Amino acid sequence: EAGVAQSPRYKIIEKRQSVAFWCNPISGHATLYWYQQILGQGPKLLIQFQNNGVVDDSQLPKDRFSAERLKGVDSTLKIQPAKLEDSAVYLCASRPRTRGGNEQFFGPGTRLTVL
Amino acid sequence: RKEVEQDPGPFNVPEGATVAFNCTYSNSASQSFFWYRQDCRKEPKLLMSVYSSGNEDGRFTAQLNRASQYISLLIRDSKLSDSATYLCVVNDGGGADGLTFGKGTHLIIQP
Numbered sequence: 001e002a003g004v005a006q007s008p009r010y011k012i013i014e015k016r017q018s019v020a021f022w023c024n025p026i027s028g029h030a031t032l033y034w035y036q037q038i039l040g041q042g043p044k045l046l047i048q049f050q051n052n053g054v055v056d057d058s059q060l061p062k063d064r065f066s067a068e069r070l071k072g073v074d075s076t077l078k079i080q081p082a083k084l085e086d087s088a089v090y091l092c093a094s095r096p097r098t099r100g101g102n103e104q105f106f107g108p109g110t111r112l113t114v115l
Numbered sequence: 116r117k118e119v120e121q122d123p124g125p126f127n128v129p130e131g132a133t134v135a136f137n138c139t140y141s142n143s144a145s146q147s148f149f150w151y152r153q154d155c156r157k158e159p160k161l162l163m164s165v166y167s168s169g170n171e172d173g174r175f176t177a178q179l180n181r182a183s184q185y186i187s188l189l190i191r192d193s194k195l196s197d198s199a200t201y202l203c204v205v206n207d208g209g210g211a212d213g214l215t216f217g218k219g220t221h222l223i224i225q226p
Contacts, residue, residue, distance in 0.1 A: 031212075033213055033214075035213075035214075040123075040218065041218050041219075042119070042202050042204075042216030042217050042218050042219055043159065043202075043214070043216050044216070045213035045214065045215070048211060048212070048213045055211050056211035056213055091158060091159075095212075103161045104161075104214060106158035106159050106160070107158060108157070108158055109158055
């Protein structure tokens with residue numbers, strides 16, 4: 001079974017530029033999450049989708065970050081404009097619809113460096 | 116603010132030894148508890164869930180103390196391949212079930 005796919009794997013931009021990340025969850029997984037992991041810290045939830053609806057975006061810096069999952073499958077996360085402190089790994093995760101298991105499956109992440 | 120606190124280490128442990136990690140969580144209403152493992156420059160992967168009665172998976176034993184809001188992980192007969200960062204993770208349940216991660220404990224198994 002294919003895992004969570006993310007692209008690009010690496011991105012280097014200058015501050016005030018814009019950047020977008022893409023995620024394709026495991027087939028059939030209704031719930032999708034975006035996490036931000038700053039070096040030396042654990043991942044921090046940015047946003048959770050259930051199908052194409054937002055369940056939780058309380059920790060998303062909405063002045064500069066946006067995310068969408070228009071068709072309830074793949075998702076994009078955008079930062080506009082980027083700041084130095086946005087340098088981090090952006091992880092996408094997905095979980096199946098059933099509540100029998102809580103495991104979230106993570107993609108390899110996109111490593112963003114803001115100069 | 117919900118928090119999960121862990122000792123970041125590093126823990127330097129000789130191969131074959133037993134090592135234990137602890138973490139505490141602040142939200143008494145938390146529903147589910149996990150240990151995730153993260154290798155250097157890789158994504159986190161579920162190591163094991165943590166149940167109130169305690170649970171074991173091979174060389175790994177996890178314990179939960181709800182009264183003290185405390186979670187532990189014990190690794191017996193440690194292997195070189197156990198070297199990684201171990202993330203203590205809490206889920207508050209409900210519809211918004213994003214995970215709250217600790218900063219991780221870095222474990223180095225030495226030959």
